[in-house]
Amino acid sequence: MSKELRMRVADEVAKIVLLEEEAPETCKKAMAALPLKGNLIHAKIAGKEFFFKAPFFCDPENQVQAQQAGNIGYYDGANSICVFYEAEPGIGTVNLFARITENLSGIQKEGEKGWKKQGAMIEIYE
Amino acid sequence: MYGLVEEVRKKREEIWVNEPQEVKASFLTAKGSGDSTFFPCLYGDFEARACHHALYTLRQTLRNGGVDFQTIMLMTQNSLRNYLPYLSWPGLHDSEKFIKDVAEELTTIDSENEFIQLLEELALYVGRLNFWIDQSMPWYELIQAYEAAGASDHK
Numbered sequence: 344m345s346k347e348l349r350m351r352v353a354d355e356v357a358k359i360v361l362l363e364e365e366a367p368e369t370c371k372k373a374m375a376a377l378p379l380k381g382n383l384i385h386a387k388i389a390g391k392e393f394f395f396k397a398p399f400f401c402d403p404e405n406q407v408q409a410q411q412a413g414n415i416g417y418y419d420g421a422n423s424i425c426v427f428y429e430a431e432p433g434i435g436t437v438n439l440f441a442r443i444t445e446n447l448s449g450i451q452k453e454g455e456k457g458w459k460k461q462g463a464m465i466e467i468y469e
Numbered sequence: 470m471y472g473l474v475e476e477v478r479k480k481r482e483e484i485w486v487n488e489p490q491e492v493k494a495s496f497l498t499a500k501g502s503g504d505s506t507f508f509p510c511l512y513g514d515f516e517a518r519a520c521h522h523a524l525y526t527l528r529q530t531l532r533n534g535g536v537d538f539q540t541i542m543l544m545t546q547n548s549l550r551n552y553l554p555y556l557s558w559p560g561l562h563d564s565e566k567f568i569k570d571v572a573e574e575l576t577t578i579d580s581e582n583e584f585i586q587l588l589e590e591l592a593l594y595v596g597r598l599n600f601w602i603d604q605s606m607p608w609y610e611l612i613q614a615y616e617a618a619g620a621s622d623h624k
Binding site: 380381382383384385387395396398400420421422458459460461462 | 481485486521522525528589592593596597600601603604605606608609
């Protein structure tokens with residue numbers, strides 16, 4: 344059974360599932376750092392993506408460039424947790440370690456808002 | 470044993486969830502040419518990001534091997550000192566003092582593993598500082614103004 348967590352972005356709460364088999368180290372580090380808290384920064388070049396800072400380093404695993412809507416990855420170069428709210432061809436690789444399984448539409452709404460005004464509170468928690 | 474690393478971690482944790490006062494103050498008081506806060510804040514944003522990348526690269530180089538950590542230590546010390554003016558100009562004086570103090574104390578570390586931990590905590594600190602500044606920049610309005618000025622036609 345895959346581990347399920349919640350992700351809150353402003354007032355929207357989504358259910359996410361960890362990809363523990365594909366990205367065991369990233370999942371382990373994310374779990375150890377729960378609750379992960381930060382503020383929404385919108386991607387400036389990569390399209391429909393927002394991210395926030397992760398308080399850890401993690402080596403590459405399950406590297407993915409082309410993203411599906413709802414993918415959640417870890418980008419080591421900036422210690423960021425990246426949330427792709429639409430499909431994107433990608434401009435770099437991330438450790439794909441989780442996926443949104445419920446309320447993607449709510450997260451998409453917050454992503455669009457974040458393009459105009461950054462800083463919404465984000466939290467990933469059990 | 471891990472005195473300096475713990476000190477940096479503590480400082481990093483202080484700014485992780487709560488916006489540092491110096492960032493709020495910077496957007497209100499930093500003055501550049503034309504009496505505007507724009508460029509000091511922009512420099513603060515870009516240079517904090519560049520400092521993160523420099524520290525990330527130093528950490529990666531040390532982990533990859535082929536270079537002794539005394540050399541990386543000296544490079545780190547010089548890199549941190551070189552970034553100090555870019556923290557000063559936007560008025561990020563708390564971070565400026567903190568980074569200056571850390572640069573002076575680097576030589577107290579005598580193991581490679583501990584130094585990697587220090588580089589990680591420092592990178593996380595300046596990276597988080599960068600994100601606090603980035604989220605406060607009115608990017609959307611700046612993009613609208615940039616496009617309206619026909620900047621994309623200036624090739």
